Amino acid sequence: xxxxxxxxxxxxxxxxxxxxxxxxxxxxxxxxxxxxxxxxxxxxxxxxxxxxxxxxxxxxxxxxxxxxxxxxxxxxxxxxxxxxxxxxxxxxxxxxxxxxxxxxxxxxx
Amino acid sequence: xxxxxxxxxxxxxxxxxxxxxxxxxxxxxxxxxxxxxxxxxxxxxxxxxxxxxxxxxxxxxxxxxxxxxxxxxxxxxxxxxxxxxxxxxxxxxxxxxxxxxxxxxxxxxxxxxxxxx
Numbered sequence: 001x002x003x004x005x006x007x008x009x010x011x012x013x014x015x016x017x018x019x020x021x022x023x024x025x026x027x028x029x030x031x032x033x034x035x036x037x038x039x040x041x042x043x044x045x046x047x048x049x050x051x052x053x054x055x056x057x058x059x060x061x062x063x064x065x066x067x068x069x070x071x072x073x074x075x076x077x078x079x080x081x082x083x084x085x086x087x088x089x090x091x092x093x094x095x096x097x098x099x100x101x102x103x104x105x106x107x108x109x
Numbered sequence: 110x111x112x113x114x115x116x117x118x119x120x121x122x123x124x125x126x127x128x129x130x131x132x133x134x135x136x137x138x139x140x141x142x143x144x145x146x147x148x149x150x151x152x153x154x155x156x157x158x159x160x161x162x163x164x165x166x167x168x169x170x171x172x173x174x175x176x177x178x179x180x181x182x183x184x185x186x187x188x189x190x191x192x193x194x195x196x197x198x199x200x201x202x203x204x205x206x207x208x209x210x211x212x213x214x215x216x217x218x219x220x221x222x223x224x225x226x
Contacts, residue, residue, distance in 0.1 A: 009149075031206045032213055043199065043217035044152070089151060093213045095159070095206055096167065097142065101151035 002026070004092050006100035014108050017080050021103040023090030024072040033066050033073050034097065036089040044089060047075075080107040111135050115200050115218035122190045122225045130185040130221050132200030139205040141183035142167075142215070143175060145196040152199065158183055159205065190225045197222050 005024045013019050023033070032051050036044040048057040050066040050073065057064045061078045077084055087102040113134045122128055132141060139160050144152040144167075154167030156175040164175045172194060174186045183202075187194060201215040 006151075034214070036215070043219055044215070045217075046214040049214050091152075091215075093206060096154060096157050096165070097201075097203075097213075097215060098154060098168065099144075099152040101149065 002092060002094065002098050004090060004098055004100040006088075006090055006103050008103060009101065010104040010106070012106045012108065013080050015081060017107075018076070018078045019080055019105065020074050020076045021088055021105075022072055022074055023100055025092050026071060028068055028071065030092050030094045032093040034091040034093060035064055035073070035075055036091065038087040038089055038102070040086075047088075049093075077105070080105070082107045082109050113200055113202055113216050113218040115198075115221045117221060118219065119222050120224070122187075122223065124191060124225060126190050126225075127186070127188050128190065128223075129187075130198055130200075130223075132183045132185070132202075132218060134181055134183075134202040134216070136202060136216065137180070138202035138216070139180070140203045140213075141177065142201045142203075143173070143183065143185045144199045144201065145169065146199060146220070147196050155185065155198075187223075190223075192225045195223060195225045 035047040038044040048064045063076045066073045087104045089102045091097040091099040142157040143155040153169045158164045158177040161180040176184045198221045200218040206213045
């Protein structure tokens, strides 16, 4: 079974701090690496879908990079805000999507 | 624009009872998935389907069956519910990864909370 690992499991930061999470995976044979944002009591929503040949992706203060050779992806949040508090999931798309356990971010005002 | 709809949203079962969760999507997606969410475990794939009439096992398929008789619907069945199946179930759908312009982004339903006593 493919193992997608995310670290850290949880993170508490102050408003204005920048932070980053890691997603690591063993396979280089995949279609894409996905990042999802999951707020409490809601459904996950896609942030980025990164393909093998993709560059850094950016959406506002959030960006992501993918290193297919070494098997990891980073998600960066610049100047964290309380509304960024959520669980961030990464998933490897090999024709089916296998998710990591997620990183739960709490941003304190 | 409904997207992905799951029914029911809540259900309480007794051990040994059976039930079916229905997922419907109106986006003409080829792929459909059933995940379960448990504390500290993220989303774990139960079964998935890459097209009408085809299904495949995911990471945690035991105790569940699925059917995809119509492209827009994906049913998840519990034949004999057990307390270990108490969870929140999410359905998701996406276009096929084989479509050239497709990113494979998943669209999720709102979740179905199942409690087995």
